[in-house]
Amino acid sequence: MASDAQYTSASEEFWSGVRDEIPLMLGVIPFGMVFGVLGVEVGLDPVTIMAMSIIIFGGASQVVFAQMVSAGAAGMVIAGTVGIINLRHALYSATFTTYISSLPMRWRVVISYLLTDEGFFVSLVRFQTKPYSPNMYFHMVGTGLVLWVCWQAATLAGIVVGELIPPSLNLGFAIPLTFMAITVPQITSIPPLVAVITGGVVAILGQSLPWNIWVIAAALAGMTAGYLAEIVLRRNKATS
């Protein structure tokens, strides 16, 4: 008994994940509704829109997907863009494994499926600031599940009652706000700032690029610029 008590239990971790995730729903629920509304506007049927939320489960990439449908982009470019936008999850995936080493495969699958910006960054704070527990991956199950349930419910609500939402509420603004709230804490030094600025500028300038490849171009340019800035800074430090 005493040996178990030194670590937080799976259910304690799970519920603390649930509690920690709830504040983000303020942004995620309008976000999901906006996606549902957008899907209907673009001409997708409800089953397809729900399938996107369940199969892709990546808010920003789903919104871009729907926008690209209305822009008439080719299927391959759309899938490629979703892939690039969500490539950042490979980093979250790598970061996660530095905190959790042994885990049954079924939980690896579940946690991978639930891995998102809004869940990961909340659980990362727990991994970094609270004592280690072999059960702490349940924190991520908690954050991920809250997000999943709310995302599906919000998508459905957007599809069903979307037209009742007055456009003057500008709920769509919750999307950039949610991502900004996640991005700003990542800007802790010059290189990520360079990545943010480059990504944003290339996205704006690249709007007229063919095949709607502006997201891919901006992400690649931003990540390269951030990396180069890191090298230059390191070299300057070494020579000074």
Next chain:
Amino acid sequence: MSGMDTELLGGLWGGPWGGLWGVILASGLLTFAARFSMIGIFHDRELPELIKRLLAYVAPAALSAIILPDILLVEGDITFTGNAQIPAFILAAVVAYFSRNVMATITTGMIALWVIESLF
């Protein structure tokens, strides 16, 4: 498959991956592959340093690439005048920077947008 999808397929979904469901499945697969890559497959291996350094900037670059056009572009053109989203966004960014609080950031941004739009 519904008539609407078939219409979209015919009009928009050219290329070798034709089919809306095919594109959704491919998108889901690519997304899951990124998420599963290290957790599920390479968890006992260390990523090459270069890849790790590059990946560190995917999140800020991609998120910013999605955010900025959303804020600045109105019907496809960069619009600064009469775009209430810009001051509301800047105010929310200041709150985000100092508070690091998601709820405070979103609340500030939305309320600022409503107030500015009702004033002008």
